[in-house]
Amino acid sequence: MERVSLRNLHYGSDPRHHQSPQALELADLGPVLERLPDGLQSILGEGGGLVSGGEGQRVRLGRALLRGEPRLVLLDEPFRGLDRHARAALLTRARERWRGSTLLCVTHDIDAALGFDRVLVIDGGRLVEEGSPIDLADRPDSRYAALLRAEAELRAEGWSDPRWRRLRLEGGQLRAGEAPA
Incomplete structure (x- = not known):
């Protein structure tokens, strides 16, 4: 059984590097812990079944934040399952925490790469373009620029369609919210 517990967060970490309160804050795990019956000692169930995908991502981020000063940090879709604003905030925190490390972030959030x-x-598994995101975004023939345009178009036209509704589960009740940002 997986736990949010200190044991889970410390998995694979050198005990000298444990800074749990800081990692909990940086990974935004406070709301998750408040909701769980036994806080840090809660059993999450098989494969973390008692937390959402985004919450599980934040547990894994918390685990990574407990590492010492890594030379290389690889984040592969680290904030999937989280809303756009939460992803941006967590990416900013991660970049600040690992500012002295080489950070490789694999993402489908095209505009997140602008920073x-x-x-x-x-x-297709091949490198087709590389460079400064700002320079690539300014080139009309750039693949990166085309991806940015497609993402902006989807956000402007696709998600703005009034037929889309955002639903969320709160306290066991399904509630309607705003369309995705």
């Missing part, structure tokens, strides 16, 4: 020094565009 990085370099972007690599992969298509």
Whole structure:
């Protein structure tokens, strides 16, 4: 059984590097812990079944934040399952925490890459473009620019369709909310 417990967060970490309160805050695990019956000692169930995908992502982020000063940090779709604002906030925290490390972030959030020094565009398993995201975004023939345009178009046209509804589960009740941002 997987736990949010300190044991889970410390999995694979050197005990000298444990800074749990800081990692809990940076990974935004406070709301998750408040909801769980036994806080840090809660059993999450098989494969973390008592937490959402986004909450599980934050537990894994908390675990990574407990590492010392890594030379390389690889984040592979680290914030999937979270809303756009939460993803942006967590990415900002991760970048600040690992500012002295090489950070490789694999993501389908095309515009999130605008804040990085370099972007690599992969298509069909092959590197098809690389460079400064700002420079690539300014080139009309760039694959990266085309991806940015497609993402902006989807956000402007696709998600703005009034037939889309955002539903969320709160206290066991299904509630309607705003359309995705």
